[in-house]
Amino acid sequence: MEVVTTDALSRVFAALADPTRRDMVARLSEGDATVSRLAEPYRMSLQAVYKHLRVLEEAGLVSRPRGPQPRPVRLEIEALDLMDTWIERHRDRVERRYRRLDAVLAEMETDGHEEGHEDGRRGRPEGAGHPDDA
Amino acid sequence: MEVVTTDALSRVFAALADPTRRDMVARLSEGDATVSRLAEPYRMSLQAVYKHLRVLEEAGLVSRPRGPQPRPVRLEIEALDLMDTWIERHRDRVERRYRRLDAVLAEMETDGHEEGHEDGRRGRPEGAGHPDDA
């Protein structure tokens, strides 16, 4: 069966990997809208838009009461927060690591060594390697 | 030829939509690593890992000198910043909007007006509609 059960984070990232969907989110961040209203700007069938909407919904980025009448689609920010958390975490780690490296390099420079950093690159000690999880 | 030229943002989001790739980024945020070292924990061929790496590279999330010897893979944070910026922008918009709505609703409640919200959500004025870009 392999019910892939793609994890939440993957769904959110994947949902936002599509420019159309990202644009929808952008527009929804300004205010709710009905499906057909949302579809207006795009050169694709209403059904396609509906599908995109479903992707966003399954990613938790959007919520809406289902039904035939013109019902509004609303943006939910929890999913954005989810991504944000992930990104910040790793970005911080990298930055911390860079800072550490800079310190090490600075110390090495007291030996009178100069770094070839014309593109702002740091050295890479390639240490660590902790196969830690996400 | 259709050089799709997927935009940068799409590439970054898509790159992180895969759990394996996300794990790679997580591990790289702790320190650089060679391709084979990176591949160790995963139960897939080395070539598959290499492909993932290429995706990350094209998304600008990773950089590495190409060549036959064991060369280190390094995480680049600019791409993370790119996403971060996008996310924050829209999240802020939504939050501002929610705050505004809350204010409006609070004001309306002084009139004793009822809202058709069977799912506990806030009201939706559906105004704006600026098909503004991402």
Added chain:
DNA sequence: TGGGCTTTCAACCTCAAGGTTGACGAGAGG
């Protein structure tokens, strides 16, 4: 110089993603 290790490319397979068209159902409004 030959062997082994690493990285890389290429051909192939499978399946899901994004899109299309066609049809259906429920409300709103004449």
Added chain:
DNA sequence: CCTCTCGTCAACCTTGAGGTTGAAAGCCCA
């Protein structure tokens, strides 16, 4: 009541993503 519209579902098509195997190439070392 009939109809029009909006949202929804379903079947189908095409392409690209993720994986595999096989093989080529460059560097290091004995």
